[in-house]
Amino acid sequence: MKLKKILALGLAAAMTASLAACGGASSGGNSGSGASAGGDVIKIGVFEPTTGENGGGGFQEVLGIRYANETHKTVKIGDKEYTIELVEVDNKSDKTEAVNAANKLMGEKVSVVIGSYGSGVSIAAGQIFADAKVPAIGCSCTNPQVTQGNDYYFRVCFLDPFQGTVMANYAMQNGYKSAAILTQLGDDYSSGLGSYFKTAFTELGGTVVDEEQFQTNQTDFKAVLTNIKAANPDVIFAPSSITTAPLIIKQARELGITSLLAAGDTWENSTIIENAGADAEGAVLSTFFDEAEPANAEAESFIKGFKEYLKANDQSDIIPAVSALGYDAYLAAYNAIEKAQSADGEAIKEALKTVSFDGVTGAVSFNEEGDANKDMAFIKTVQDGTFKFLTTTTING
Amino acid sequence: MSLTTFLQQCLTGISLGGAYALIAIGYTMVYGILRLINFAHGDIFMMAGYFMVFAMASFPWFIALPVVLIVTTVLGVSIERVAYKPLRSAPRMSVMISAIGVSYLLQNLATYLFTALPMGYPEIPVLKKVYQLGGLSASFVTFLTPVLTLILVYLLMTLIQHTKMGMAMRAVSKDYETASLMGIDINRTISITFAIGSLLAAVGSILYFTDRMTVFPFSGSLPGMKCFVAAVFGGIGSIPGAVVGGFIIGIGETALVAAGQSTFSDAFTFVILIVILLVRPTGIFGEKTTNKV
Numbered sequence: 001m002k003l004k005k006i007l008a009l010g011l012a013a014a015m016t017a018s019l020a021a022c023g024g025a026s027s028g029g030n031s032g033s034g035a036s037a038g039g040d041v042i043k044i045g046v047f048e049p050t051t052g053e054n055g056g057g058g059f060q061e062v063l064g065i066r067y068a069n070e071t072h073k074t075v076k077i078g079d080k081e082y083t084i085e086l087v088e089v090d091n092k093s094d095k096t097e098a099v100n101a102a103n104k105l106m107g108e109k110v111s112v113v114i115g116s117y118g119s120g121v122s123i124a125a126g127q128i129f130a131d132a133k134v135p136a137i138g139c140s141c142t143n144p145q146v147t148q149g150n151d152y153y154f155r156v157c158f159l160d161p162f163q164g165t166v167m168a169n170y171a172m173q174n175g176y177k178s179a180a181i182l183t184q185l186g187d188d189y190s191s192g193l194g195s196y197f198k199t200a201f202t203e204l205g206g207t208v209v210d211e212e213q214f215q216t217n218q219t220d221f222k223a224v225l226t227n228i229k230a231a232n233p234d235v236i237f238a239p240s241s242i243t244t245a246p247l248i249i250k251q252a253r254e255l256g257i258t259s260l261l262a263a264g265d266t267w268e269n270s271t272i273i274e275n276a277g278a279d280a281e282g283a284v285l286s287t288f289f290d291e292a293e294p295a296n297a298e299a300e301s302f303i304k305g306f307k308e309y310l311k312a313n314d315q316s317d318i319i320p321a322v323s324a325l326g327y328d329a330y331l332a333a334y335n336a337i338e339k340a341q342s343a344d345g346e347a348i349k350e351a352l353k354t355v356s357f358d359g360v361t362g363a364v365s366f367n368e369e370g371d372a373n374k375d376m377a378f379i380k381t382v383q384d385g386t387f388k389f390l391t392t393t394t395i396n397g
Numbered sequence: 398m399s400l401t402t403f404l405q406q407c408l409t410g411i412s413l414g415g416a417y418a419l420i421a422i423g424y425t426m427v428y429g430i431l432r433l434i435n436f437a438h439g440d441i442f443m444m445a446g447y448f449m450v451f452a453m454a455s456f457p458w459f460i461a462l463p464v465v466l467i468v469t470t471v472l473g474v475s476i477e478r479v480a481y482k483p484l485r486s487a488p489r490m491s492v493m494i495s496a497i498g499v500s501y502l503l504q505n506l507a508t509y510l511f512t513a514l515p516m517g518y519p520e521i522p523v524l525k526k527v528y529q530l531g532g533l534s535a536s537f538v539t540f541l542t543p544v545l546t547l548i549l550v551y552l553l554m555t556l557i558q559h560t561k562m563g564m565a566m567r568a569v570s571k572d573y574e575t576a577s578l579m580g581i582d583i584n585r586t587i588s589i590t591f592a593i594g595s596l597l598a599a600v601g602s603i604l605y606f607t608d609r610m611t612v613f614p615f616s617g618s619l620p621g622m623k624c625f626v627a628a629v630f631g632g633i634g635s636i637p638g639a640v641v642g643g644f645i646i647g648i649g650e651t652a653l654v655a656a657g658q659s660t661f662s663d664a665f666t667f668v669i670l671i672v673i674l675l676v677r678p679t680g681i682f683g684e685k686t687t688n689k690v
Contacts, residue, residue: 051505052615055513185660213659217619219609222409223654230402243515243613250610254527255405256534275517275611 042075042082042343044333045089045105047115047125047136052093053216053241056271057322058117060315061139062088064326065114067309072334077341084334091116095124102128110134111343112333117322119143119160120188126150135349137332139325140265140288143192147370152345154352154370156328156359157288158377160189163264164196166286166377166393167237172204176234176260180210182224182248184240187216193239193264201237209233218244221251228257235260242266246275253279260284270318273385281384286377289321289361290389293378299360302327318386321361328359401532406655407648412539412608414647415546419601420624421631421639422553423594429570429634430590432489436496437476439621440503441595445469445602446518446612447511453519462521466599473595474588482584500618507614515611524607542604543644549597550640556593557636566590570634619663623650626670632680641681645669 046065049058066086074081087108091098098116102125105113113129113136116122122141129136130152138146138155142163147153171179179201183194191213198208210231212224225248228236236259238248245267252261261283268287273280294300302324307317332355337343340351356365365373376394380387420442427435448468452461480499484492524538557563565586568576577583605620606612627646631638646666653662673680 051508051513055508056515059513212657215659215663217615219611219616219620220409220413222413223406223651224659226402226405226409227655227657229405230399243611246515246517246611247609254534254536256527256529271514275515277517 040080040082041085042337043085043087043108043110044069044330045087045108045110045113045115045134047089047091047098047101047105047113047121048117049093049121050088050090052097053243054093054118057140057242057266057269057320058091058093058115060269060320061115061117061322061326063310063313063315064139064306064323065330067306067323068327068330068334070309071305072330075334075337077337077343082343084337091121091125093118093121095120098122098124099128101125106132106134111337111345112137112348114326114329114333115139116141118189119146119192122146122153123188126153129153132345133349134345135336135352137329137352139329140322141189142265143188145188145192150370152349152370154332154366154372156332156361156364156372157265157325158374159371160193160264161196162375163286163377164193164198165200166379167262167264167284168197168200168204168206169393170284170286170379170391171201171235171237171260171262172206176206178207178209178233179235179237180212180228180231180233180259181208182212182214182221182228182236182238182240184244185213185215187241189264189266190239190241194237197237197239214244219247221248222255225252225255225257228252228259229255233259235262237262239264240266242269242271245272246280249276249283250279265321268321268380268387270316270320273382273387274316280382283382284379284390285381286379286393287321288378289319289324290378290380291319292389293392295360295362296358298358299324302360324360328361328364331357331359332364399532402655405533405535406651408533408535408539410648410651411644412535412542412647413651414644415543416601416605416608416643417620417624417627417647418546418640418643419549419597419604420620421627421643422550422636423598424625424628425631425633425636425639426590426594428628430566430573430587431481431492433481433492433496434625435594436493436621437480437499437503438594438598439617439619439624440500440507441469441473441476441617442598442602442605442621443507443612443614443617444472444503445595445599446606446616447507447516448599449603449606450516450519450612453521458519458521458523461519462603465603466596469599469602470592470595473591473598477588477591482587504614504618511614513614515613518606518610518612520610521603521607536608538604538607542608545600545604546640546643549600550636553593553597553636562586562589623666626666630669630673630680632683635680635682638680638682 048062049055069086074083087110089101089104091101098121119141122138123145130150135152140157142160144159181194184190210228263285265287267285291303310317335355335357336348336351340347378392379390381390423438448465452464480495526537565581569586627642628639631642650662653665
């Protein structure tokens with residue numbers, strides 16, 4: 001009995017102490033506004049899914065960001081050297097969880113946010129960042145709505161209308177005249193990209209013979225694929241997460257479908273080849289980055305260093321494009337902080353608008369919408385168990 | 398829709414239904430005996446998938462198969478020992494909450510141990526051989542699933558109706574306290590129930606994943622949910638009911654997708670749940686029970 005009382009007292013004391021500590025920290029943050037917020041540390045929020053449907057891809061993006069943090073550890077503001085600290089949260093590939101995760105980051109008083117993999121969660125959290133006046137830099141969220149009407153959202157990748165057009169052009173130029181489109185219900189990335197592909201493909205004179213949808217976390221695609229098989233298209237465009245892609249590929253081949261399989265940036269991931277095996281051969285996709293074609297000196301040193309980093313982290317040594325984008329997003333944040341000479345969100349946002357540097361996925365600068373000025377995509381195919389570079393496509397507009 | 402497409406869809410539906418039926422039996426058996434909805438069942442199914450990935454990496458398939466079946470059974474029984482047995486006399490709600498906890502534990506454990514990246518399910522050459530029948534094209538496992546399901550159900554029914562163990566199970570499910578007064582070893586009976594349920598989940602897992610080829614930590618949650626609906630639909634506690642429910646859900650879902658209504662395929666499953674609970678809460682084969690006061 002006595003022991004219990006002492007324990008309760010101790011706990012109460014500990015709680016009061018921690019409350020006091022919290023209060024102290026936040027008031028400290030408020031009083032020391034501007035450049036000196038948070039002492040000698042600048043916090044960068046990492047807003048990525050590491051679990052859930054996009055957990056795999058999100059983690060690869062995080063690896064790119066962590067690596068960038070290793071190579072660009074400190075930043076000078078005035079004469080003072082600041083250490084950059086990453087605050088990682090998991091948005092669990094879920095729009096509701098994304099809002100919680102974003103609020104948590106805002107509570108941590110980060111100066112700038114990087115992420116996320118997956119457009120849906122980025123759109124869901126965008127308003128929170130804007131309200132808190134903290135700029136966010138998306139890595140691979142390609143849906144236009146991420147940055148539209150949001151002054152605080154930037155991104156380092158190209159957009160879905162562009163990507164859809166690229167793939168439609170590729171299909172038409174190579175003699176694929178009819179297409180079936182397979183997209184994921186309620187997923188902004190998949191359905192968005194699917195509809196941009198459709199628009200571009202029809203404009204170019206192709207016909208869309210079938211459109212099918214599937215549910216999140218669905219694992220059986222035989223029924224939709226049987227419908228597609230009956231429509232007999234030349235190409236099947238199936239933008240999907242890396243969890244679903246191998247399933248679609250294998251089940252399509254099992255049903256005896258011989259059409260070309262095409263998709264967007266998500267498919268450029270070694271997991272897909274590992275899981276789909278020989279069935280993945282011949283699949284075509286567009287992506288942001290190619291390790292065989294380094295765009296500049298920055299890319300070359302990144303490829304070398306990051307391969308070592310991947311090995312040290314027990315990952316396959318094929319560099320995923322999303323890791324490269326994660327690295328670039330970090331560099332954008334880094335350059336903006338340096339340029340703004342401040343850790344204040346508003347100042348960083350203004351600096352991002354004018355920042356321009358050589359990233360590993362090419363030169364990075366942002367237009368007035370906050371999107372990267374990118375007009376080049378790499379088209380790759382799967383051949384002999386690896387991604388083979390096919391062609392680069394540049395489209396104006 | 399051409400005849401070939403129609404037949405292909407039927408085949409898909411029946412095969413999916415067979416896998417659902419095997420998992421649904423696990424729900425229904427545990428409910429029948431413990432009055433517990435074992436929410437972790439779908440995750441045992443998922444873990445069986447991972448076991449197969451690792452077993453196939455070290456053994457040839459004919460050794461890997463029994464290894465997976467045994468390890469999954471041990472997992473199911475130990476979950477019962479650790480998470481449910483201590484709560485035997487607790488209110489039913491506590492056991493159910495414990496089951497939900499186990500479900501989350503398994504999912505997050507899998508995420509932690511194997512990462513959220515989907516893992517390729519190993520191919521068993523015999524099962525994966527693609528057969529062409531006119532315009533139909535499917536792998537052997539698609540044909541095998543419904544047949545194997547019916548054989549296993551037949552064996553299970555024989556076990557329950559004609560053996561001493563089966564009699565004990567029926568007695569425990571009728572009245573658990575009286576059964577124990579009659580000298581039936583309750584704990585042993587319950588363990589065996591969990592063992593059978595997990596074993597069938599492992600078989601279902603092999604058939605299901607061989608056909609779908611990847612495992613990730615959440616791959617058990619949706620099938621688990623649907624099989625639960627199948628069990629309720631057939632009348633929870635009734636084994637033939639679970640089988641019929643599994644086939645109906647599998648075929649119905651496929652039919653909806655085939656009709657171009659994939660938007661509603663999941664909704665269909667859960668609308669069935671609502672309708673059956675409103676119209677006939679005991680399910681198709683459920684017995685009407687009068688509550689003893």
